[in-house]
Amino acid sequence: MTAAREIRLKSRPSGLPVADNFELATVDLPAPAAGEVQVKNLWMTVDPYMRGRMNDAKSYVPPFQLGKALEGGAVGEVTASGDGGFKPGDLVQSNFGWREGFNAPAAQVQKLDTNGLPAQAFLGAAGMPGLTAYVGLLKIAALKEGDVVFVSGAAGAVGSMVAQIAKAKGHTVIGSAGGPEKIAFLKEIGVDHTIDYKAEKDLTAALLRAAPDGIDVYFDNVGGDHLVAALNAARPFGRFALCGAISMYNATELPPGPPNLMLMVGKQLRMEGFIVSSSWDMMPAFHRDLSAWVKEGKVKWKETVFEGIEKAPDAFVGLFKGENLGKMLVKLG
Amino acid sequence: MTAAREIRLKSRPSGLPVADNFELATVDLPAPAAGEVQVKNLWMTVDPYMRGRMNDAKSYVPPFQLGKALEGGAVGEVTASGDGGFKPGDLVQSNFGWREGFNAPAAQVQKLDTNGLPAQAFLGAAGMPGLTAYVGLLKIAALKEGDVVFVSGAAGAVGSMVAQIAKAKGHTVIGSAGGPEKIAFLKEIGVDHTIDYKAEKDLTAALLRAAPDGIDVYFDNVGGDHLVAALNAARPFGRFALCGAISMYNATELPPGPPNLMLMVGKQLRMEGFIVSSSWDMMPAFHRDLSAWVKEGKVKWKETVFEGIEKAPDAFVGLFKGENLGKMLVKLG
Numbered sequence: 001m002t003a004a005r006e007i008r009l010k011s012r013p014s015g016l017p018v019a020d021n022f023e024l025a026t027v028d029l030p031a032p033a034a035g036e037v038q039v040k041n042l043w044m045t046v047d048p049y050m051r052g053r054m055n056d057a058k059s060y061v062p063p064f065q066l067g068k069a070l071e072g073g074a075v076g077e078v079t080a081s082g083d084g085g086f087k088p089g090d091l092v093q094s095n096f097g098w099r100e101g102f103n104a105p106a107a108q109v110q111k112l113d114t115n116g117l118p119a120q121a122f123l124g125a126a127g128m129p130g131l132t133a134y135v136g137l138l139k140i141a142a143l144k145e146g147d148v149v150f151v152s153g154a155a156g157a158v159g160s161m162v163a164q165i166a167k168a169k170g171h172t173v174i175g176s177a178g179g180p181e182k183i184a185f186l187k188e189i190g191v192d193h194t195i196d197y198k199a200e201k202d203l204t205a206a207l208l209r210a211a212p213d214g215i216d217v218y219f220d221n222v223g224g225d226h227l228v229a230a231l232n233a234a235r236p237f238g239r240f241a242l243c244g245a246i247s248m249y250n251a252t253e254l255p256p257g258p259p260n261l262m263l264m265v266g267k268q269l270r271m272e273g274f275i276v277s278s279s280w281d282m283m284p285a286f287h288r289d290l291s292a293w294v295k296e297g298k299v300k301w302k303e304t305v306f307e308g309i310e311k312a313p314d315a316f317v318g319l320f321k322g323e324n325l326g327k328m329l330v331k332l333g
Numbered sequence: 334m335t336a337a338r339e340i341r342l343k344s345r346p347s348g349l350p351v352a353d354n355f356e357l358a359t360v361d362l363p364a365p366a367a368g369e370v371q372v373k374n375l376w377m378t379v380d381p382y383m384r385g386r387m388n389d390a391k392s393y394v395p396p397f398q399l400g401k402a403l404e405g406g407a408v409g410e411v412t413a414s415g416d417g418g419f420k421p422g423d424l425v426q427s428n429f430g431w432r433e434g435f436n437a438p439a440a441q442v443q444k445l446d447t448n449g450l451p452a453q454a455f456l457g458a459a460g461m462p463g464l465t466a467y468v469g470l471l472k473i474a475a476l477k478e479g480d481v482v483f484v485s486g487a488a489g490a491v492g493s494m495v496a497q498i499a500k501a502k503g504h505t506v507i508g509s510a511g512g513p514e515k516i517a518f519l520k521e522i523g524v525d526h527t528i529d530y531k532a533e534k535d536l537t538a539a540l541l542r543a544a545p546d547g548i549d550v551y552f553d554n555v556g557g558d559h560l561v562a563a564l565n566a567a568r569p570f571g572r573f574a575l576c577g578a579i580s581m582y583n584a585t586e587l588p589p590g591p592p593n594l595m596l597m598v599g600k601q602l603r604m605e606g607f608i609v610s611s612s613w614d615m616m617p618a619f620h621r622d623l624s625a626w627v628k629e630g631k632v633k634w635k636e637t638v639f640e641g642i643e644k645a646p647d648a649f650v651g652l653f654k655g656e657n658l659g660k661m662l663v664k665l666g
Binding site: 052059060223236242243244245254255256257258259260261262263264265266267268269270271272273274275278 | 385392393556569575576577578587588589590591592593594595596597598599600601602603604605606607608611
């Protein structure tokens with residue numbers, strides 16, 4: 001019997017989540033049954049999309065349940081196994097985040113071959129956020145030679161990968177983020193033109209200073225004013241990949257959409273929303289490209305780490321306050 | 334020397350155009366010079382996109398000039414020719430609308446082979462509006478088997494062709510229009526479910542009654558509330574062809590965009606604006622399909638006809654008041 005702490009959803013947030021929406025509980029894990037494994041989590045991820053699952057609304061993933069542990073990506077180590085395919089010490093990836101340990105059917109965890117990368121990279125640059133950047137740029141926005149690329153939230157887990165993949169492929173990249181520390185990071189990863197949106201009154205003007213001839217691709221992580229600016233600055237036949245609008249995840253009522261949306265007609269723009277899980281099939285190609293880029297020094301990443309399961313709610317809320325530089329992670333092991 | 338009347342842009346409209354924005358003038362046409370033709374127009378078209386050209390704003394077509402005759406599609410008859418390729422009596426198509434007659438270089442008019450259709454059909458169902466419907470559905474929205482299609486402005490020149498092309502290809506079609514006369518027309522052309530938007534408070538509810546399982550394709554002619562409803566009712570991987578937003582052409586300041594735009598992410602929707610002139614290459618395929626559909630009785634059209642060049646401004650303004658059923662035309666000859 002092993003004790004493991006976990007974070008449960010106590011009540012559904014209205015707007016930005018607060019401490020009281022979460023609850024820390026301790027469960028006892030029995031020895032794993034036949035066909036099960038017991039895992040001690042080393043790292044868990046917090047991601048903006050989880051905010052949507054905290055609402056009681058139909059979406060592409062079902063809502064989290066009140067009184068139950070939250071879920072999300074995690075990497076951990078098998079500590080006991082009732083399944084012939086796993087042995088103690090195996091590194092595994094699962095969706096049983098937000099808890100220090102768990103028992104689960106062996107089919108619900110995947111062995112992780114890190115290929116020399118740190119294990120937690122598979123929750124970020126080499127995992128879902130990295131693949132999101134890759135799919136959004138290459139498949140959804142159909143990046144092509146000569147495109148000028150604009151990415152918002154460019155210092156985040158997804159955005160920083162968008163910027164670096166576009167740079168690795170030889171594009172001019174404009175990245176926006178909030179505050180000098182993030183802007184310094186964008187310069188470090190080779191972003192050509194940076195926009196500190198917190199220091200700008202008129203995002204369209206700032207974007208047109210960075211890209212006087214306009215942009216061809218916009219990778220949208222934030223929505224709101226950034227989307228308005230991108231529509232204004234788009235060149236004919238521009239393509240927008242809509243990945244999520246962090247500016248709106250905590251909105252208690254929907255803010256108006258971009259008043260200039262109909263620029264899409266005259267400029268013949270394409271805008272497409274996407275969810276990375278529709279494109280898991282691109283993971284092998286992504287890992288192939290990524291390992292080449294890492295070797296060539298073209299892709300780096302940053303992590304913002306909170307320690308201990310009890311800090312997971314703070315880490316999560318910090319995402320919406322812009323507290324993370326690169327991937328926001330919680331270290332458990 | 335022949336006298337011909339024409340409509341000039343006297344002042345730029347603010348909001349809905351008024352009579353005083355236009356000026357009727359008479360010009361004398363000399364005999365055509367060598368290489369020129371003289372044409373007496375029989376029909377001219379008024380189309381919503383012309384409103385944009387009345388503003389002094391950069392767009393995909395240059396603005397109309399003050400004090401000069403307006404421009405637009407017209408069909409006419411050659412009355413005198415200084416070019417070996419044309420002789421009096423030839424039927425021609427040109428962009429020299431808004432005038433009773435004109436002289437022009439022969440290269441700026443095209444001979445028209447009506448193939449048994451009425452000449453004015455080439456300003457509507459068989460012309461630019463018909464091709465717009467064809468391109469928007471087949472290329473931009475990538476219509477595929479089983480798609481449920483929603484079209485707004487469905488009794489208009491473009492919308493009624495969208496509805497009929499989708500029906501001819503075997504789709505379930507929902508069409509919206511304003512008022513009982515237009516709704517009766519939609520039923521006549523085989524629209525499966527009609528929405529009289531003037532009689533509905535909640536367009537989303539009306540659309541979901543018509544399409545309880547949602548829509549796959551939305552052909553947008555109007556923007557505004559219709560776009561909001563289409564986003565709400567869209568099924569995963571829905572595709573929206575944005576053709577123009579008649580609800581906004583006269584807006585003096587931009588109304589807010591759809592507050593639910595970010596549904597595009599979770600539903601993985603694609604939205605694409607287009608201009609028919611980027612797809613002239615599809616005209617032969619369109620004419621081939623159209624002549625088959627006309628023969629099979631699958632495509633009909635209606636015309637709303639104003640008579641006389643002096644009525645052209647009324648016809649044009651009537652477009653924005655919903656006065657047309659099918660193609661709005663001005664008969665000149």
